[in-house]
Amino acid sequence: MITIALPKGRLMDESLEVLNRCGIGVRVPESRRLFFYDNSGQYRFLIVRAQDVATYVEYSAADLGIVGRDVLVETKRDVFELFNLGIGYCKMVVAGKDRSCIYNKKTSVKVATKFVNIAKEHFFRKGINAEIIKLYGSIELAPLLGLSDCIVDIVSTGRTLKENGLSVIEEIFESTGILVANRVSYYTKHTNIKEFLSFLK
Numbered sequence: 001m002i003t004i005a006l007p008k009g010r011l012m013d014e015s016l017e018v019l020n021r022c023g024i025g026v027r028v029p030e031s032r033r034l035f036f037y038d039n040s041g042q043y044r045f046l047i048v049r050a051q052d053v054a055t056y057v058e059y060s061a062a063d064l065g066i067v068g069r070d071v072l073v074e075t076k077r078d079v080f081e082l083f084n085l086g087i088g089y090c091k092m093v094v095a096g097k098d099r100s101c102i103y104n105k106k107t108s109v110k111v112a113t114k115f116v117n118i119a120k121e122h123f124f125r126k127g128i129n130a131e132i133i134k135l136y137g138s139i140e141l142a143p144l145l146g147l148s149d150c151i152v153d154i155v156s157t158g159r160t161l162k163e164n165g166l167s168v169i170e171e172i173f174e175s176t177g178i179l180v181a182n183r184v185s186y187y188t189k190h191t192n193i194k195e196f197l198s199f200l201k
C-alpha cells in the first residue's frame with residue numbers, strides 16, 4: 001500500500017484530474033473524512049493543507065505527496081523530488097503599485113507575504129533591506145492600505161493583482177506541482193512507487 005498526500009486548495013482538482021486521466025480512479029469523499037482509497041484499493045490518499053504535504057512525506061506519514069514548488073521552496077522539507085507534474089502553473093513574484101515602492105525607498109522596504117523565507121532570501125540576494133510582514137491570505141490588500149510597500153506572492157491568472165491595482169515588479173521563479181517521495185520509502189517501496197510513476201508518465 002502506498003500513501004499519497006494531496007494538497008487541499010488550488011492543486012487538488014488538477015491532481016485528481018491527472019490521477020483519473022492516468023487510470024488511477026479517485027474521488028474525494030463528500031464527507032469530512034480526510035483519507036480515501038482509489039478504486040483498486042492499492043493507493044491511500046490523504047487530504048492535507050498544501051503547506052503540510054511535504055511534512056507528512058518527510059516524516060513517513062505519507063510515501064508520496066503532490067506539492068507546489070512555491071510551497072516546497074518555502075517549507076524547505078527534506079523530501080525527494082520525483083517528477084514535475086506540470087500542473088498548477090504559477091509564478092512567485094514581487095508586486096506592488098510600481099517599481100518606486102521598492103527602489104526609491106530610503107528606509108527598509110516593507111514586504112507582506114505568506115512566503116516569509118522566499119521573501120527574505122529574495123531581498124537579501126538583492127542587497128535590499130526588507131522588513132517581512134507575515135500574512136495568511138488576501139495579501140494584495142496590504143499595499144493598498146499602507147500596511148506594506150510591496151508583496152511577495154504567487155500569480156496565476158493575474159486577476160487578483162489587476163483588480164487591486166497592482167502589477168508584477170519582479171519575477172522570482174516559476175512553480176508547478178511536483179510529485180515528492182519520502183527518502184526511505186523511495187528505496188523500501190521502490191517497485192510500487194515505480195509502478196505509480198509509470199502510470200503518471
Ligand code: PRP
Pocket residue numbers: 010136137138139140153154155156157158159160161
Ligand atoms: C492566491 C494568491 C493570490 C491569488 C493569485 O490566493 O495568494 O492572491 O491566488 O491568483 P490569480 O493570479 O489567479 O488571481 P488564494 O486564492 O490562495 O487565496 P488567499 O488570498 O486566501 O491566500
